[in-house]
Amino acid sequence: MAGEPNGGQDLDRLAATVERLRREAERTRRAADDRALLELAKGILVERLRCGPVQAAEQLATLAAKAGVTRLEIAADVVNEVARDRVGEAGEAAPEVSVRLRVAESAVLGARDTQTVAAALLEHALAPLGATAVAVWAAEPGGALALAGYAGFATEEARRWRHMPPGVVTPAGRALTERRTIWHADAGLPAIGRHVAGGRVTVPMLSGGRVQGVLEICWPHTLPPHPPRIERQVEALAELCAHTLDAPFAPLAPAAAGLTELVDLADALPDPALVLQAHLDARGELADFRVRHVNARITAGDGLLLEAYPLVSGALLLEAYPRAAGGMFAQLEQVHATGESFRAERMALGLSTTGVADVSITRHGDSVLLVWREHDEDGRLAGLLEHAQRLGRIGGFEENTVTGQITWNAQLYSLYGLSPGDQPVPLERLRDHAHPDDEIAIGRFLRTVLHHRRFAATAFRLTRRDGVARHMRVVAEPVFGPDGRLMAVRGAYQDISSQHWTEVALAVTRDQLAHTEQESAARSRLALQLQQAIMPPSHGTMESFGLHIAVRYRPAQKEHLVGGDWYDAVALPSRRVLLSVGDVAGHGVEAATGMVILRNALRGLATTGAGPAQLMAWLNMVAHHLTDRMTATAVCALYDPPTRMLRWARAGHLPPILLREGDGAELPMVKGPLLGAFTDARYEEGRLQLRAEDTLLMYTDGLIERRDHNLRHAQDRLLAIARRAASTLDHRLDDLLTHCNSDTDDDTCLIGVHLS
Template sequence: MSGAHEGAAHEPPDATARALADTVRRLQRAAAQQHAEARTRAVVDLATGILAERLGLLPAEAAARLARLAREAGVPVAALAADIAGQSAAPPPVPGAPPDAAQEPAPAVTQDVTPAVTPALAAVEDLQHAVDTVFDQAGPAHGAHAVAVWQRLPGGALALAAHIGLSAAEAAAWSRVPPGVATPAQRAVEDGTDLWPGDPRTVGPSVGTGSARAVLPLLGDGRCRGALEILWPAPGPDLGGPERRRLGAVADLCATLLADSHPHGQASTPPPASADEAAALVDALLTPALLLEPVLREGRVADFTLLRVNARFRDPRGRPREALEGASLLETYPVACATGLLDRLLRVHTTGIPLVGEHVRLVFKDGEFAGPDTVLLAVAPLGGRLLVSWQPESLMARGDEQSTLLRQAQRLARVAGFEEQLADGRIRWSEGLHELYGLAPDAAPVPLDRLARHTHPDDEPAIRRLLDTVRHRHRTASAVFRLARPDGTHRYTRVIAEPVLDTHGRLIAVRGAYHDVSAQHWTEVALGATRERLADSEQETAESERLALRLQQAILPTAPPPLGATGLHAAARYRPAAKRDRVGGDWYDVLLLPDKRVLLAVGDVAGHGVGAATGMVALRHALRGLAVTGAGPGRLLEWANTVALREPGQVTATAVCVLLDPAGGALRWARAGHLPPIRLAAGSAEVLPMPHGVLLGALEDARYEEHTAHLAPGDVLLLYTDGLVERRDRPVEDSVDQLIRAAGAPGPDLEDYLDRLLELSPADTEDDTCLIAVQVD
């Protein structure tokens, strides 16, 4: 009883007194809570300052780093801040407060919030509260009159998650923006880029009509969760680098808050499907599908991992599922990623807006070869991962035009494919294989183990070698055999098969193709009979080529005649064609004339064999005989043209004709479609001008222009045919320049110089070659 009396003695005597006592205790508790909050903010500010000083960050960036560290460590921001500052996180008792108020814990601090403008925002726990604080602190400084935070909803819509400075009617009208409305916030979400005042992309339907605005995407864990929109009276401020960084910190705060909130106006959503559940979903799909896991580096998606590949997916390079699962997307399909695949995947992952059935032309690389392929691509977000349906046009519906074309090509080429799984014995045949075997369309496919039963007995060893190479040596092999059909006929068939190995090198399947080569076989039989009849003709041709070679060797001199008495000395080379069947009509001539002048001539008759050799003989002897008349080189070529026109078969040829006077070094020359001479002086080389003149044997009454030049003592004149310099990949002039520079100065030994020219010749036509070099002593 005494205890009861003592308790009653402390109670106020009436209701008014009790109410006053309750009010005092409530105010004491509120004061204690405010003191705890102030001390928490002070500790957070102190830790933020420490991080800013040591890491060289802005205060807002240091606060963001503090909140991120607390989130990764799984501790409250206040506790981590106390550890960094070296202080206790628990508040001391408040003087005058009742014991229960002094011992009440400090208010819980949200641990996964990113700071905005001031460091104390690391402890803000409510999105609307954060927006109010930002507006109170940053709005007056920059003149902003409104702030809106947009949250991206599943399907691509935007919800107005928090705002300040907007009227209730305007906020209600813009509470939800359907997908497809080109608002500035939607543009920022889709592009993932910051929009600043003055950017044309900030113009569009949105809150605050007529205002200047900045719109920043809210990015977290590689995904865009919404957008932050700040409004100013037009035309808006000119924001420098520090202001933009501070607004970026505001966006970081909002992104962190949105990451832990459920969609605006909806109940809390169930947790995303686990990896096993998502993999089961991919396996159950009736279309080719992939499950991709994003790979984050420095907070951004840098790659994707192929988490799951279903059985209907066909790798363009034919790799099995086991070789794809767990691999990097960039390493597995590098060229496809570079040609548009990765950009589309990143856009879907960032914006959350699915990609529905887009025809995309991608490039896939197989070894050293890369080829384009059009795929029907669909991508959808799935619990932080991406579900990708990827179907090449070549494997789409049977009615697809591309597939129809492929089947027609296989039918015309009489080719059919097969694949046999070793684990379950499942066999797939393409169209045409039942018909090749002579089986009914609904008959069971023939396994490779029974292939020998369907072949001619003499061909069974070839089948055994084929299967042994593929199954045991794990190498691609082929065989040609006679396929026995139920009606007693045989089809000559070529089979090529390759092993399919898993990541451990174990054989899991065999696939390949059948090729009906019956028509080719009977053609080869007919060709065999024809070859016997052609043998005599081939022998005759070989004898004709040998005759042409002997004729050419007999006509062309082994060396030019001695010219020592004239003050000249000459050297000549003839290199026959690399192949005997290409004996050509190249020729040269050096002739001392009665008037002491010297005739120099080089020519090339079109064609090969006896015809070219006989044409060469006719032209060479015609020039030799006509040169004693004293006519100039132009007139000599006109007569040679007449000879070419009168020859059987109408010979055509190129030629260059030079008359050199040893006494004074004067020379005259003309050309008929031939390469011009080259004059080699001390330390220099000059290709002489090309006078006009068409091929010999091309036109009646052709006229040939003459040019003159002079050779000084020590100069060398070089004449040659195109077999010395002709290449298929460059102009002749470039080859001439390269050869002359590589060979260097002629020197006193012309024989050695011509050998050097032949050795350094860049020609790749395997044609015969003639060269003449004359030097003035």
């Protein structure tokens, strides 16, 4: 007990010592916070005033003396003002956001390298938001990305992603190319840490209108809807990182990319060239480009409208040439921001005298080099001549699909027997100047060039208006702009009359084909001749009882695929009009023979006065009993002129199409099985009251069949083409044959009926 007083004194002294140490630690912590706040305020002034640290400290002292407060209070005001600028309402609604930003900014500004920057961001600003990893990407020339710093990822994972080449679609690459903040779900894109499911955000780090890099933040879970204050906080952190990357990690320009060397490079080019530098507004965003140099081609008066807008060094591009505010300025902005070069042919360019030029834009350090080559009238004519010579070739042409202008050279006028003052013949109207027997080949040629937009060639017989006939060969190819749009169709005509007759003479002396080939060719010819003997003219028209009827038949391109498609349009003794199309299954002589039987049988049965449903039932019996188990599809219609009533039935065939008042639709799908499939098949009958100016289309499936699409898709495509405006019924049918993109090489029958 005697030792208790001393023991109590020891405890008191120990408690006092602990309390003193706690107060000293608290003072040390506050002093450290005060120093960090002062350093943060100085860093902000260095950034905003573009001054050194000593001048920033003097500025703080001056402001404190004028306001009659301490330097610490002034520093707090400066930091709070910046926090309000960067997170807006978030600073007022959530004070912890401002505190977190201040702490993070202090840590980032004090970091030695970008790796430390990433660690500081994750620790002080992102971990409280639930993020588990961060990557800081530095932009490199050409649109590539380099991993400058990371935190939260394994070292081996970061090593695999140290460089991301241009063109690879990743979350960070998208933010660089699109220059916007993107919140990603787990969409399956390749990315650093991709094996960890969750959400991520990629933010471009902009500085002075250039993307210095991309800040990528990852969460271990799917991101819920985020409030605007979180978006503003993330963007503020990206802006902070942009300043840390600006000096040490910005893509270094080669020695030849300095302004002096770049000026020398521009002067050495044979084409007009401008050296441009970004002009920023008060907020530090790109507003225009200032011209730093114009090369000798421009100062000499080539390629620029100097009389209207003199462009000199120091001028702003948009002030001198407002027309550049279109697509060209957007491309300049993209190249300046990302460093990815841009090149295009036949691009609209406001700086050009002709408005069209080949353009090249590249970034060199902080500067952008714009080079273009004119597409003037002489150049276009020289290109036409070179193109015609490359194809061998006598007469060249170009049809501008944007303006509709057609350009012919003098030789082509001579080939057509026209004078240079006459109107050129559009490629689409080539049928009107060709021999009727060549219409099928010309139709395939036009469909390949104008619809499929591919190179094509064909031979045909040109019928000139002076009565002279020539054997011609025409070749054509589409020309596309940088956006993939069809700009023009170019090609050439060649007179091959002498070559044709030489080939005819040589063909007479050729050896006969082998026996098997002769037999096969004979069967194909027999089928084709049988088909042609029974079918009416494929380009004929008929006027009957107020109806204008036009028909088209397109045989299979390969003779051995000659099939059993048929069509018929005939006025009956009952003063009704019979319209029918059908398709016998199979190819060759058997199919052609079956077509003859069914078509003639239907004509004979129609004279009885029976309706379409009854005619289909009788025709089914013919197919089932009087042939060798033949199957076929067909559609049959009877038109009564006094009442304008159309009655129709179908046997497994596609329904007709009615075009009325600018719209088009298929007739109702009345029931009816294939011909020859069942002994006692029953067929429904449909009725349609026609009106003046109605158009009815009946066709076989060879018009629309494709191997890569189902039949419904092909029918919808046919309806879209049929709804197009057409000057005449014949032009409408020609348009359908040209643009309906079937690829099965089957026979095609098409009937068009227009009610006057």
